[in-house]
Amino acid sequence: MNDLGKRLNDLASRATTGVVLADPSITGPATVRSVRGRKVTFGLVSALAVASMLFLWQGRNSGTTSVVVGQGEDNSTGFFTGGPCTDGPVLELLQAGIPTYDYEPAGSFDELANQSAAVVVGQVASMARTEVNGRSYIEVTVSGVFEISVDSGADTPRNDIEIIAYQAQWADRSAPDPLASPVAVDGLDFFGFLSPWSGVRGGWAPGPEGLYVSCNGPGLPVIASGAGPNDPADPGQWWAQKAAEQAAGQAMADAATAAEAANEAAEDQLDEHPIVETSGGFESVEAARQTLADAVEAEAEVRRDANRDNREADPVLLEELEAARFEAGRALWTASGISSYRLRYVESHPPSGFTSLVSLRIEDGHVVDTEFRQGSDEADQVFTVDEMFAIVASVDEVYDVTLDPDTGHPVELRLDRDDAVRGDEFNLREIQVIPRQDLDDADLILQDWLPELVPLPEGLISLLRPSTDVTQGYLLHANDDLQVFLYLDGDEVCAVIDPFPTNADSTGAAGTCRFKTEFLANTVLLANSVPQGLTSYLLVVPSPDYLDQQWTAEAEGGTLDVTSWSVLFTEDEDAPLGQSLVRILCECGDRTFRLPS
């Protein structure tokens, strides 16, 4: 062992001084685990198992009566003598006798479950008192036993559990023992917290207050609480409560597992490319991205489970998960390190109808340019992404927050500033963030790809003047009817045709514009379906990556003209104006374009 090994060993030795493991060959595995505080792992059960277990128990029981095992009365009146189940007499029968041992009841169902080797449900077939080695027991013969311990993730038939027995001596010499002979019963279900006990026939005994029975029929009384003061008296209710916790626990466990798997996948990816240095924070962005994905999934899982079970999701849990998701989004945004970007969003105030289409240029976190789309309202206040996060944290009510999975920024917010004021609800939606670096990269790609810059026709320049000062563009296509131009306007790419369709009310023209990155990423610029006289034009401009792919058209009549720069379809002159009779298609590798969509 080298020096590091010795130091590790020294640390470990000091940290574990006084800790002694139990030898399972002496104590037995089950005992050893319980000594170390074995927990019934409710959080790891599958939701399916939970549902089936609930069905198993609740489907057969419309009421539950608890029996305090061994804490019997020697009251001989009303004893059940067999046949169809009736609750009161059955209970008295099961309590007929005096316990001959001391015990300390569990303080809760959880504790009871922890102390038990198996939590089971089944049917009681008969009851009888027996004597073994001078001690008196009630033996409950059972059938159809299933263990609802959740370790296995499914209900497990327990054919080995046929008799449950507990000590109870018949001490009333003035009355005959009602269990002197076996008493058969129909329709009696039980819920048992059992532990193996070699001292009794059958080998299983219920824990103190660990056997519950129920006859079919609603509203059976609960004669004693089997658990702590805060526990439901009915173990079926307790189990239902567990089911909700299990579903939430499972969602969280799945999220954590998915996070680990994704982190490891990212790490393995790095392993395969050791040349990639991660000092730029790749790992932290990946981790933050995965954390957000996990948070989204955890929340969705809880909602799905609630929907499936036809119940409301736990609001407290949901609030925690929403908060976790929001913080994960903010962390991802911070980790992404995007401080210069273009930001577009629509702000709307539903009560007033106010709608503002906002376009911002943000440098180093500060707004340096603000535009409101023509025709939209102008908002008094605009928001950067950081300010969006801040306002979410400050408003009284957050109705909905949707976050971008890649960078964490909000995509849609529905907020209420002050829940005491009516009419101040507002939404930010269609939030679009384009990092400055991406735009610069896109610009380089486009400059390399576009044809020679040419002057735009004078008439078109005049028409475009209200929306842009552009005077030059890129001629993509020309035929006898029209010319197709692209032009760059700031961070956007726009397409326009000349002659531009106008009428007596026209005040100008505007191209159909997309962010340069959007054009490249989405690969297709759909300019418009433009009425031109009696002819409509559908213009599609493939972006560079897909330009050389096979573009086809489905059309009823008309002609298709495919150039190296655009796909242009001239619709049948006899077709009704504005009616699209064409679908332009491209099976472009892993992408399929079908336009108009």
Place this chain on the structure above:
Amino acid sequence: MWCRGVVQVMDFSDFFRSEADQLLRFCWVLTLDTDEAADLAQEVMTRAYERWDLLEQQDQNPAGWLRTVAVNLSRSRWRRVKRFRMFVPKLVAPPQAAAVASDPDLALALEALALRQRQVIALRYWADLPLAECAIEMGISLGSVKQHLARAHRNLAAAIDPAILQDLVL
């Protein structure tokens, strides 16, 4: 009649006595938490007892089996801890390693390692295994072991005497 020849069959209790403390310390290096380590080691030993017939008959390496199971179980336990850290951070106690006063630098450095890195450190330097055996016991490739070890070295180097790491051969 079948005879098991000259193979010396070890009684589980003997095995337990010889390995329990080692396993406990190994588990502590994995978890850096005494209670977690004790639970983990107890679970591993219990599983070993339940499978003892197979372990001894296959004449394999029961001690290696213990470490492999401990590594695997520590991952699921780590998941649980991580889950709670994610959602209930205020309930997580401060790292116990920080309280280990005998070698606080190393304890804190270990705490800062990713689980995989800590596992490979435990196997390589505490259990003194060759890299190939580390890979087998962790169930990953030799290349991945080297990657994890290299990263662990980088992280440890900032916290402990670099001279110690210079002697270590990857």
